Amino acid sequence: MSGSVLIVGGTSGIGLRLAERCALAGERVVITGRDGERAAAVAAGIAREIPVEGLGLDLAVPGELARGLSSVGPVRWLVLAAIERDANTVREYDVAAAIRLVTLKLVGYSEVVHALVDRLTEDASIVLFGGLAWQRPYPGSTTITTINGGISGLARTLAVELAPVRVNALHPGVVGDSPEWVGKPAAVLDALRARTPLGRLASMDDIAGAALFLLENPAVNGVNLELDGGWLLC
């Protein structure tokens, strides 16, 4: 197989789980996080036949991304999963925090694609991570709800602009075993499970499996896939 799997935001959570699965399947994998040394250490912990590479990239500083990606070779699968957590209401609006997150998720994701566009293989595909705050806002989600809506549009416009490269977006609901949620109070998690028709929350493996489906299936293009165990139905 030619071309590597590049997972931006692959040092933690869902991105890391996906990196582990791709490395196990024999793919050449590159992961990124904000700090190069930490990314290299996390990559070294995914001990596989083909060593995983770790790179430092800060998506909130998009002007530096092309340089940060200069060592990356041909890319077959590009996954953009990076996130910084944010709580921002419009009544107490933190402009700097909003600009940082919008820059990271929308400009940063776009600039990574721009920087790599000549290195995408002919059969390349891209997965962008949004989230279900897009469809179900909560107090403090003003920026992330807006951004996740933007991710849905970004996937569709990139699928048109980059054709025949496929571009899809994945919108998880609450991922119960992710670092963000696993330590939350049992009562909070129980309440979320209770309103999920499956009676369980999606896991990181569920989400990684969906990302692999979007990356692999040659007919899936311009899709916004929601993965929440039916949570939006209730």
Ligand SMILES: NC(=O)c1ccc[n+]([C@@H]2O[C@H](COP(=O)([O-])OP(=O)(O)OC[C@H]3O[C@@H](n4cnc5c(N)ncnc54)[C@H](OP(=O)(O)O)[C@@H]3O)[C@@H](O)[C@H]2O)c1
């Ligand atoms: N977990 C959930 O329940 C859930 C729900 C809905 C949507 N999602 C979406 O799924 C994706 C993965 O979520 P997760 O919970 O697995 O994330 P996570 O564990 O918090 O990991 C976030 C990743 O983003 C990287 N990162 C943070 N700030 C960055 C920056 N400024 N520039 C570049 N990279 C940066 C982190 O790297 P370093 O820390 O090494 O810098 C890490 O690799 C996200 O896009 C998130 O919005 C998750």
